Amino acid sequence: MKATYLDPAVGQYLLAHTTLPDDLLDALALETREVTGDRAGMQISPDQGRFLTMITQLSRAGNVVEVGTFTGYSSICLARGLGSGGRLTCFDVSEEWTVIARRYWEKAGLTDRVELRIGPAAERLAELPADRAVDLALIDADKPNYPVYYEILMSRLAPGGLILVDNTLWRGRVADPTVDDEATRAIREFNDLVVSDSRVTSLMLPIADGLTMIRKH
Ligand SMILES: C[S@@+](CC[C@H](N)C(=O)[O-])C[C@H]1O[C@@H](n2cnc3c(N)ncnc32)[C@H](O)[C@@H]1O
Numbered sequence: 001m002k003a004t005y006l007d008p009a010v011g012q013y014l015l016a017h018t019t020l021p022d023d024l025l026d027a028l029a030l031e032t033r034e035v036t037g038d039r040a041g042m043q044i045s046p047d048q049g050r051f052l053t054m055i056t057q058l059s060r061a062g063n064v065v066e067v068g069t070f071t072g073y074s075s076i077c078l079a080r081g082l083g084s085g086g087r088l089t090c091f092d093v094s095e096e097w098t099v100i101a102r103r104y105w106e107k108a109g110l111t112d113r114v115e116l117r118i119g120p121a122a123e124r125l126a127e128l129p130a131d132r133a134v135d136l137a138l139i140d141a142d143k144p145n146y147p148v149y150y151e152i153l154m155s156r157l158a159p160g161g162l163i164l165v166d167n168t169l170w171r172g173r174v175a176d177p178t179v180d181d182e183a184t185r186a187i188r189e190f191n192d193l194v195v196s197d198s199r200v201t202s203l204m205l206p207i208a209d210g211l212t213m214i215r216k217h
Contacts, residue, residue, distance in 0.1 A: 002045040004171065005206040021046045025073065028104050032071045035100065042070055044140065044166065045208045049077035052138065052164070055213075056081025059162060061135035064088045065128065067121045067149050068141030068166075072101025078138060079110045088114045089128070091121040092141070121145070125152045133158035140166040143183050146190040154199065157216045165190070169210025 003011030021029075025046065033040040044052070056064060056078050062085060069075050069092040079088045092098050098116055105114050117124045122145055128134065134156045139149050146165065153163055170187045173179040194202050194214055202214045 002208045003047070004209055005169070015047060018047050018050055021049060024104065024108055025049065025076065028071060028073055028076070028100075031100065032073070036071070036097065044074045044077070048166070048208045048211060049073060051207060051211070052077040053081040055162070055164070056136060057083075059136055061162075062086045063132060063135050065125075065134050065137040065153065065156075066090045067125065067137070067139045067153075068092060069101050069116065070094075070097050072098070072104045074138060074140060075101060075114060076104060076108050076110065078136075079105070079114050080108070082113055086113060090114060090116045091124050092116070092118060093120055094118075122148045122152075125149060128152075128156050130156065134161060136162045136164070138164045138166070143167065143190075144186045146186065147193055150190070150194070154216065159216060161216050163214040163216075165194075165212040165214065167209045168204055168212040169206065171209060174210075 003014055006014065029043065032043055052074055060083060062083065064078050064082065064086065066075050066078060066088060069090040075088060075090050082088065095118055098118065102116065105111050121141055134153060135158055137153045139146060150163065157163065168187060168191055170184055173184045174188050174191060194200065194212060200214045200216050202212055204210060204212045
């Protein structure tokens with residue numbers, strides 16, 4: 001688990017008092033490390049996973065969208081929070097990584113509620129039907145396209161709906177004036193866009209690498 005922005009001892013304590021992931025999520029995390037090596041760092045952390053399941057349950061979201069599925073960890077956490085009849089639509093560009101996600105959806109008994117759309121999300125998200133409002137979305141894909149994903153999802157989001165965005169603290173680099181690389185600039189610009197958007201209320205949470213919670217008015 002990651003508690004990037006806490007004193008390490010406090011972080012350890014906090015994580016020791018958060019419900020642990022089950023065996024299926026542990027097995028997925030292990031296989032992801034074995035198969036993808038360093039790329040496994042892209043996977044959300046178990047405490048974020050716990051948060052995703054809880055927020056899906058608490059918001060009673062029925063139509064959920066995920067942008068950036070990788071090997072499936074966050075999608076399983078979202079799908080597990082859905083009530084009966086709820087649906088999760090996942091977008092990712094990679095067949096190679098999502099083949100693992102599909103296998104774990106099967107093991108988790110979630111195939112009836114999860115759908116995967118492969119291709120560049122900026123194009124495929126536009127196919128979401130305009131007449132079925134999205135209740136909750138997670139953005140966790142390529143950072144420069146965050147504003148594109150945000151705008152498309154805002155156009156589909158129900159009033160009171162939520163968008164969650166991962167990595168918005170970017171290991172603290174967003175707040176370091178000596179850092180000026182392309183990825184950091186992209187995250188800063190996205191964060192500035194959200195906080196000045198009068199259509200929403202936003203809250204940046206220091207969970208893992210920063211998770212912004214955005215509620216549409
Ligand atoms: C940070 S990982 C997602 C991690 C995932 N949420 C998890 O918990 O394991 C980012 C994912 O975005 C996908 N991605 C990158 N560029 C994309 C694009 N243009 N369209 C759709 N997906 C993209 C990658 O293939 C990768 O699987």
